[in-house]
Amino acid sequence: MTSLQKIRTVATFEFLGTVRRAGYLIATFGMPLFVAGYAGLIAIPAYYTAQQDREPAVHGVVDQAGVLRLSGDVGAESGPLVPEEMRRTLEAAGQADALGSAMTSSRFVFRPFGTVDEAREALTARTIKGFFVLPPHYLTDGGVAAYGPDSLQVGGADPRNALRDLLRERLVSERLDAVTSERILHPISHTERFAVTASGEIREDGGAASAVRVAVPLAFMVLFLLSILMTSGYLMQGTAVEKENKVVEVLLASANPDEILAGKLLGLGGAGLLQIGVWLTMVLVTGLGIVPLLLSARMDVPWLAIGVAIPFFIVAFLFFGSLILGTGSLGSNMREAQQLAMVWSLLAAMPLMMLMVLVREPSGTVARVLTWIPFTAGPVVVLRASTDAALLPWWEIGGAFFVLLVATWGALRLGGRLFRVGLLSAGARPSLREIIRQARLAN
């Protein structure tokens, strides 16, 4: 029987043994429902808060400086600033309404009061939420007094922003012409963006395209980390089962540790990836609305990054999986195994933690160095291929992949030895000296 056949036999047994388990099926299909239900539960108070924000909040203004000159209630809005690129992309995709409903503005009404006492009475009667006093010297020093109720005010939009906008508009419109006023109030109404390629060519560069360029590596990093974290549980369990069920020696008398390790990695890793695949499919199916958005925005899809992402994902997954399985098997129980294997999960998370540095300088020294380190190569190469493909030569992609392949082979060998030591050590965790000695004996 060849080594590959043994690996396949172990992988099939582990995969089927895992995916047929009730716990696995519940987690795979029940988790999205649980998350949806949980999100729904959280959304209810958020919805009511948003509804409250839509009700105009009346604030009083005592204009002693005479800059506003209000004759009656004046409405004003204050909302989150949506980046122009995102707004245009969504509008191009016909999602302007969705944007409008998602990005709700808080509405304020400013009501004039002649004196502070009148405003204070209104606030005492709670007919207004608060009031501002613009003192006579406002124009010279910009100071404003704000009065509110003595109850705790948490969250909600700040009426000062709305008042600031109203003041700006009134100050400018009465002193300057309409065009100048408009430019001061909205200095940049829209931007046309262009990108200059490495060969000097100029092409249109929508901000949305930039977003996709970051989104691809970001999705890779998140998905990769999620895969490592999710499957490490299965991998840990897989090493504990043999010890628990005392089938270690029977197994080792039939296949060598490398074959068992590789089989477990493929079988249990496959089960973990399948689970993530199911979740991802559910997310994609429920989020199909994004497809017309992407199509209508005519984004530049970073095909190179997507192309390299697949092989790098698979090999990097095997690399981390071997190390997790090998070190995890040294633990005398599941908790110890998880503690031992945690270091690999932290290393897998490193590119995500350094994302801002990498995005700012995708071809900088940090990114170039991390390209050659097996722990970070996958995400960093994908990021560089996505954000700055022109400065990522083929030999760097090939070289990094080769280094990762060699490291994976080494990790499989090391993992196999640790796996043998771990499996044969019953009870307490073997000491480092013992591990090294046993690993050498496995030669």
Place this chain on the structure above:
Amino acid sequence: MLRFEEIEKSYGQTVALRGVSFDVQPGEIFGLLGPNGAGKSTLIRILMDIIRADGGRVLVFGEPRRRQDLDRLGYLPEERGLYTRQPVLDVMTYFGALKGLTRREARARSLAWLDKVELPHVASWRVDRLSKGMSQKVQIASILLSDPDLCVLDEPTTGLDPVNVRLVQDLLAERRRSGRTTILSTHHMNQVEALCDRVALINRGELVVYGTVAEVRRRHSLPEVRVQVRGPLPAVPHVETSTEEGDGHWRLLLRDGTAPNVVLTALVQAGAIIDRFEPLLAPMEDIFLHVVREGRA
């Protein structure tokens, strides 16, 4: 079939095996004996390539053992179990497939072996539903279903009732009839006498007894015969002492170098009417105890 040549193995300062050498012949049931911690399990693990020897070599099927030979070897360790959350048939099929059988073949053989061990009804059961005895028989069947040319069984009958012990013994005898070799590691000396052709006894990492069961027993027996006579026992030469055991039975200790047939002839010539005459061989258990205690002394 199998040869251990000068096998050496130490764990740190502890010497587990010191130059152990012996052969196992094709088609025999070979008893591997020794007290706890003698080095038997270490030797078996070296044979199965689970651990490596520090010195010496293992020849299997006439050649230095190769990794692929494992497909022709079976091993039931003393510390054993099954995947408890899986159905019995799946686990057996898995073990068979790991030995090179196709899944279909492994499945068919698993069902046949469940029949053989009188457990056809447990095929779809989860392993954790099996009783200890059932689990034991399923483990034995899992190892034997690939029909290994050489099989090592470490205490295969521990925990089994006498009926199932006999069942396992019959399975081993059947293997012998079909020319398969079995190494039986056990502390049940009655099984050794009943089943084994040859034995090796390891004590403190050294081979101290080796040979056919009959030879070993002879070698370690006093020159004694038991005789049953009608009437009084006549005095004959070459007998050192005679002890009456009742009901016409006598135990005669012969002088050194005296063959039992010499005494038998002398008794007949002296007019004794003999109903039964048998040379007495030391039981394996006595030999085991004697050798091990001597080693400790």
